[in-house]
Amino acid sequence: MIGKSVPMLDALARVTGEVDYMVNLRLPNMLVGKIVRSQSPHAKLLKVDTTNALQVSGVVAILTGADLGANAFYGAAIKDQGVVAVDRVRYVGEPVAAIAAENEDVAEEAAMLLDIEYEELPSVFDAQEAIQSGAPTLHEKYPNNIFIHSKLRHGDMDAAFAEADEIFEDTFTSPLAQQSSLEPHVTAAQWDGDQLTVWAGTQAPYMVRRVLSENFGISQEKIRVVVPSLGGSYGGKGHIRIEPLVAAMSRKTNGRPVKFLLSRAEEFVTVTKHAASITLKTGVKRDGTFTARQVTVYWNGGAYADASPLLVPQGMVRAVGPYRIPAVHVDSYGVYTNLPPAGAYRGAMSSQATWAYESQMDIIARKMGFDPLEFRLKNLFVSGDHFATGETLHDVHFVDCLEASAKAMNPSTSLRAKVGRGYGVMMKSTVSTSKSQARMSLADDGKVTLFTSTVEMGQGAHTAMAQIAAESLRIPFEMVRVVGPDTNVTPFDSTTSASRTTNMMGNAVIAAGTSLKRKLIELAAPLLEIPSEELLAENGKVFAKETSISYAEILKRNNLNSLEETGEYSTASKMDPETGQGKATPHWHQGAGAAEVEVDTETGHVTILRYTSAAFAGRVVNPHLAQLQNDGNVIFGLGPTLMEEMILDGGQVTNPNLADYAIPSIRDIPLELISVCIESDEQELHGIGEMTLPPVAPAIANAIEDAIGVRIKDLPITAEKILHALQEKSKP
Amino acid sequence: MILNVNGSRHEVKAEARMLLDILREDLNLVGTKEGCGVGMCGACTVLVDGKPFSSCHLLAEQVTGKEITTIEGLSRDGNLHPVQQAFLDKGAFQCAYCTPGFVLTTIALLNENPSPSDNEIREYLSGNLCRCGSYQNILQAVKAASEMI
Numbered sequence: 001m002i003g004k005s006v007p008m009l010d011a012l013a014r015v016t017g018e019v020d021y022m023v024n025l026r027l028p029n030m031l032v033g034k035i036v037r038s039q040s041p042h043a044k045l046l047k048v049d050t051t052n053a054l055q056v057s058g059v060v061a062i063l064t065g066a067d068l069g070a071n072a073f074y075g076a077a078i079k080d081q082g083v084v085a086v087d088r089v090r091y092v093g094e095p096v097a098a099i100a101a102e103n104e105d106v107a108e109e110a111a112m113l114l115d116i117e118y119e120e121l122p123s124v125f126d127a128q129e130a131i132q133s134g135a136p137t138l139h140e141k142y143p144n145n146i147f148i149h150s151k152l153r154h155g156d157m158d159a160a161f162a163e164a165d166e167i168f169e170d171t172f173t174s175p176l177a178q179q180s181s182l183e184p185h186v187t188a189a190q191w192d193g194d195q196l197t198v199w200a201g202t203q204a205p206y207m208v209r210r211v212l213s214e215n216f217g218i219s220q221e222k223i224r225v226v227v228p229s230l231g232g233s234y235g236g237k238g239h240i241r242i243e244p245l246v247a248a249m250s251r252k253t254n255g256r257p258v259k260f261l262l263s264r265a266e267e268f269v270t271v272t273k274h275a276a277s278i279t280l281k282t283g284v285k286r287d288g289t290f291t292a293r294q295v296t297v298y299w300n301g302g303a304y305a306d307a308s309p310l311l312v313p314q315g316m317v318r319a320v321g322p323y324r325i326p327a328v329h330v331d332s333y334g335v336y337t338n339l340p341p342a343g344a345y346r347g348a349m350s351s352q353a354t355w356a357y358e359s360q361m362d363i364i365a366r367k368m369g370f371d372p373l374e375f376r377l378k379n380l381f382v383s384g385d386h387f388a389t390g391e392t393l394h395d396v397h398f399v400d401c402l403e404a405s406a407k408a409m410n411p412s413t414s415l416r417a418k419v420g421r422g423y424g425v426m427m428k429s430t431v432s433t434s435k436s437q438a439r440m441s442l443a444d445d446g447k448v449t450l451f452t453s454t455v456e457m458g459q460g461a462h463t464a465m466a467q468i469a470a471e472s473l474r475i476p477f478e479m480v481r482v483v484g485p486d487t488n489v490t491p492f493d494s495t496t497s498a499s500r501t502t503n504m505m506g507n508a509v510i511a512a513g514t515s516l517k518r519k520l521i522e523l524a525a526p527l528l529e530i531p532s533e534e535l536l537a538e539n540g541k542v543f544a545k546e547t548s549i550s551y552a553e554i555l556k557r558n559n560l561n562s563l564e565e566t567g568e569y570s571t572a573s574k575m576d577p578e579t580g581q582g583k584a585t586p587h588w589h590q591g592a593g594a595a596e597v598e599v600d601t602e603t604g605h606v607t608i609l610r611y612t613s614a615a616f617a618g619r620v621v622n623p624h625l626a627q628l629q630n631d632g633n634v635i636f637g638l639g640p641t642l643m644e645e646m647i648l649d650g651g652q653v654t655n656p657n658l659a660d661y662a663i664p665s666i667r668d669i670p671l672e673l674i675s676v677c678i679e680s681d682e683q684e685l686h687g688i689g690e691m692t693l694p695p696v697a698p699a700i701a702n703a704i705e706d707a708i709g710v711r712i713k714d715l716p717i718t719a720e721k722i723l724h725a726l727q728e729k730s731k732p
Numbered sequence: 733m734i735l736n737v738n739g740s741r742h743e744v745k746a747e748a749r750m751l752l753d754i755l756r757e758d759l760n761l762v763g764t765k766e767g768c769g770v771g772m773c774g775a776c777t778v779l780v781d782g783k784p785f786s787s788c789h790l791l792a793e794q795v796t797g798k799e800i801t802t803i804e805g806l807s808r809d810g811n812l813h814p815v816q817q818a819f820l821d822k823g824a825f826q827c828a829y830c831t832p833g834f835v836l837t838t839i840a841l842l843n844e845n846p847s848p849s850d851n852e853i854r855e856y857l858s859g860n861l862c863r864c865g866s867y868q869n870i871l872q873a874v875k876a877a878s879e880m881i
């Protein structure tokens with residue numbers, strides 16, 4: 001079953017428009033929720049007067065900071081964000097109040113009648129400006145606005161740089177960008193006494209449950225979080241977002257449920273990709289080996305820490321690159337500014353980091369006269385090498401990934417003028433410490449239900465998990481159905497993110513299936529009068545040479561309606577906080593890409609003629625779904641590479657819509673796109689949700705330099721930037 | 733005001749409302765999705781007398797007397813429309829939020845041009861966005877559908 005291209009479980013509903021997304025949710029007596037947002041980037045909140053707004057007929061309740069009491073603040077890691085603003089606002093778009101009303105028009109009218117008064121404070125939008133002395137402080141606890149500083153210290157830098165023949169220092173930047181799932185954030189909540197039900201478009205139902213329980217001071221068992229299929233997420237619905245606001249609002253509506261559905265413009269102020277500035281100082285010897293690398297990264301976290309304290313340490317290890325470098329120091333700073341909070345954006349932190357280190361690889365190769373492909377192959381990690389955290393690397397396939405991408409590119413053929421080739425390789429950690437549980441229940445009709453809190457968001461995870469369940473329990477795929485997530489019914493899972501599901505939940509499912517199979521064999525032994533050691537299971541039956549009994553029959557003969565088992569898989573990795581030494585991740589994500597582009601030097605337009613990507617998958621569960629994910633990564637990656645950038649004016653997003661903020665259309669995709677999965681003898685299951693994304697930007701920038709001799713260091717690579725660089729180059 | 737949707741007549745409240753909202757809220761035809769609300773993503777595509785339109789951009793009164801087709805109006809006697817079948821065969825979706833819009837735009841394309849070239853497909857479908865990036869499979873599905881029809 002593993003390795004087969006079965007269609008998604010609900011493929012039919014997907015072509016008939018019948019998937020039940022959050023946007024479709026309707027509950028009896030449901031109210032419409034609306035958020036009233038700050039117009040100021042940084043201000044004291046002097047007054048939020050609801051008197052007039054509450055007079056509007058059809059307004060049921062209004063939530064303000066005054067309602068919140070002791071538990072006003074929340075956050076995935078640092079509780080710095082008001083459920084709605086309490087006495088201060090820190091970005092344009094921050095929730096100041098929420099309204100629950102009979103319909104949207106009423107909510108709209110009430111919003112206009114809220115009387116809000118601000119006293120403006122100085123604001124700061126750039127991370128490197130925010131850490132200067134004299135910059136306005138956002139949170140008193142972090143006077144210099146640095147809320148996290150992750151450090152990696154490996155080797156003697158001075159000595160290592162002294163050994164270098166050449167030292168390169170370059171800075172690469174990535175702007176603020178928007179995840180832009182077509183389905184926005186949607187959440188509904190309803191209280192029944194002290195019991196809370198939340199229907200949430202989230203990637204992390206159990207995190208939502210934990211944070212809500214802390215916020216409301218009620219036990220987790222009193223909270224139920226239900227997650228339907230998502231219309232895309234890409235990190236944007238990871239961690240915790242509007243759920244506390246929605247739950248707090250619905251606490252004031254006498255048991256009536258309230259549903260919040262964000263507008264596209266609101267999406268842009270709810271979560272963003274981290275804007276980043278990355279400086280790499282790299283020492284290289286004439287023989288093409290490295291001596292040292294010093295990395296300094298400023299992640300613009302926006303006004304609230306959100307997921308950043310979890311992501312910035314990952315951003316530190318993800319910033320090093322997949323090459324043997326004896327001495328490495330990294331400083332990774334998470335910085336508060338008066339912008340919307342940043343969170344995971346598909347290929348989180350890795351995209352910004354790979355943009356930097358893979359761009360610099362070509363700068364070095366060109367300057368020192370190395371072939372960019374050879375230079376990479378020579379230095380890429382192989383199994384048994386040590387990473388800068390000190391950990392030994394296993395099952396390493398960077399070379400395979402790069403060679404597979406390059407081979408499909410046919411590098412021996414020569415190119416026409418203004419056509420160039422470029423490469424990129426990525427190395428990414430996954431969530432370092434996490435846990436997945438899965439429960440499998442066999443009914444006496446032989447059908448199996450897999451209970452899992454893995455979120456289906458288009459990646460096909462439920463289908464892949466059903467395949468793994470079928471294989472581990474030795475039953476036909478058609479016999480498996482998948483239920484969840486629903487925290488009242490489906491067991492614990494840390495999160496559906498960081499490409500961890502196939503590996504973590506996959507192994508939990510295998511554990512559940514394997515012990516269920518073992519139980520069935522034990523129950524069958526007395527029925528068949530054959531010792532269990534001599535029995536095998538296949539195709540829904542336990543059998544020995546001549547005889548067999550179906551799983552359904554085993555249950556019936558034992559008077560059992562059902563039989564179930566839970567499997568668990570967990571990992572724990574730890575790094576020393578001062579030196580970053582230790583273990584960063586249970587395994588590393590590995591991917592590569594190769595681009596062939598043509599640049600129109602009159603217009604600056606870049607055409608991607610061919611793109612080949614490769615991802616290390618260990619063992620592919622579903623080749624069709626894997627191809628969709630890998631292609632999808634490349635296409636998603638073209639956005640930040642060539643077009644995506646949130647434009648800001650005084651902290652206000654000026655292009656918060658899909659007319660002025662372009663995302664890739666079918667016209668933008670490569671004329672030829674090939675995706676390859678690399679498998680290994682170890683046959684471990686790996687996620688592939690992101691691997692082929694981060695190499696896209698540097699591969700294309702490197703191909704552009706190969707084509708026309710200009711180097712762009714600031715994303716996105718717009719036609720305007722290319723024309724400008726060409727102009728600069730032609731200056732005497 | 734009367735709207736003809738998927739072959740039935742519906743009496744709806746005559747106020748200045750977008751067709752998308754009437755379809756989703758009044759008629760419970762929730763297969764049509766809102767992605768951008770400004771005519772840029774195609775998630776809300778419906779056919780009006782066989783031509784694709786963004787229903788987030790159309791006032792209901794602009795389409796009275798015309799025949800409106802949504803994703804719910806495509807299958808006949810339990811059989812998928814050939815374009816839906818092609819999308820199913822090629823697995824041309826991930827989250828599928830964009831799929832109804834792509835299916836309807838493809839039907840309109842193939843009505844106008846039964847065997848479009850790659851370029852013509854790219855051009856015609858460029859108003860439909862798929863953030864999951866399922867475009868390669870969508871291209872294959874459109875070609876497969878053009879052979880089926």
Ligand code: FES
Pocket residue numbers: 765766767768769770771772773774775776777786787788789
């Ligand atoms: S919602 Fe109508 S085009 Fe996007």
Ligand code: FES
Pocket residue numbers: 182231232458825826827828829830831861862863864865866
């Ligand atoms: S399949 Fe998700 S947007 Fe197209």
